[in-house]
Amino acid sequence: MNFSKWILGAALLFSAQIASVQGASYSSCDPCDPCYESKSCDLCDIDFCDVEYDFYVDALYWKLCKSDLDIDGDDDEGDYVGHDWCWGWRLGAIAHYENWNLGLRYTSFCSDAKNSNGGDAKHEFDYKVLDIEIGRDCCICDGISLRPIVGAKLAWIDDDFDKSDNNDGGEGSIDYCGYGLFLGFEGRWEICSYCACDRDIPLAFVTRATTGVLHGTFEYGSLENADHDTYKDECLYNPVHELFLGLDMSFCDICGCGSGFFQIGYEVQHWGSWREILSDDDLASWGLGGMVLRFGVGF
DSSP states (O other), X not given: OHHHHHHHHHHHHTTOBOTTOOGGGOOSSOTTOHHHHTOOOOTTSOOGGGOEEEEEEEEEEEEEEESOOBOOOSSSSSOBOOOXXXXXXXXXXXXXXXXXXXXXXXXXXXXXXXXXXSSEEEEEEEEEEEEEEEEEOEEEETTEEEEEEEEEEEEEEEEEEEOTTSTTOOEEEEEEEEEEEEEEEEEEEEEEEEEETTEEEEXXXXXXXXXXXXXXXXXXXXXXXXXXXXXXXXXXXXXXEEEEEEEEEEEEEETTTEEEEXXXXXXXXXXXXXXXXXXXXXXXXXXXXXXXXXXXXXX
16 A cells, blocks of 8 residues: 555656556456457458457646747847746547557647747647557566557647847747657556455556657748748758656546546657757757646447
8 A cells, every 4th residue: 555655746746647548449458468468450440349358538737948049138138948847638539459459639738928029929839730640558567568659740849930020030920840750569457456445556657758750841830030942842851759758547447437546747749850940950959748638448
C-alpha cells in the first residue's frame, strides 16, 4: 500500500503526462496472457465481431519553447517573448484485432505570448497534428509487453511573430504544412495491483518513444525587415522526436462489458530544421512539453 502511494506521489511530482502511451494500446488487462499472445492473425479473414475499440481524450498542460523570439532593446531585461503554460487537447481511437491494432489521434495546442521592450512584441503559435499508426502487441515476459509501431504524421502549424512596435522590429508569419513517416515503440510494465473499494486496479509503468521525418512546406506572410520572396513555398525536411513516460491505472470489467483507464505522465517533443520568421537564411528549433491526463474507455 505504501509502495503504491509512493509511486503515485512520485508521478505527480514528476509532472507526469501521458502523451502518447496508449495504455489504450492494450485491450486486455493482462496483455501477457498466453492465450492472448498465441492468437493467429489472418488479415484476409477478419471477423469484425472480434474487433475491440478504445477511445480516449487527453488534457494537455504544455509549454512552448522556441529559439528565435528575441526582441531588439536597450537593456538585457525583457528581451525575449516567453510562453507560459497553457491547455490543449487530444482525441484518440484504437481498433484491436488479435495482436494487431490501428490507431488515430488528433492533437491541438495553441499558445499566445506578449512582452514589451520599447513596444509590444507578440507571438502566436497554433499546432495541429494527426497521427495514423499501426502496431502489434508483443509479450516480452510476465507483466512486460512491447508494441512496435510505424505510422504517418500530418501537421498544420501557424507561427506568427510581431515586434513591429519595437525599434528595428519586424513582423512576419509562417504557414507550415508537413507530412511524413515515423517509427517507434510503446512499452508497458505492470508494477503491482492497487486495491481500492474492493477492486484490484493494475498499476503499470508505460512509455512511448518515436522518431520521424516530415516533408514540410513553409509559406511566408508579409515581412518588414526580411525578403522571403525567394523562399515562397520553400520545402525542408524536419526531424521530429517524441518521448513519453507515465503511469497507467486500468479498471477492468466495468458493467460486465467494458473497461476504463486513466493515465498521467510527461511528454516532450522536439522539432528541428525550422525556419526563423524574420531571417532569410537562419534555421531555428522548437519543442513542446508538459503534463497529460488521459481518460479512456474500451469495449
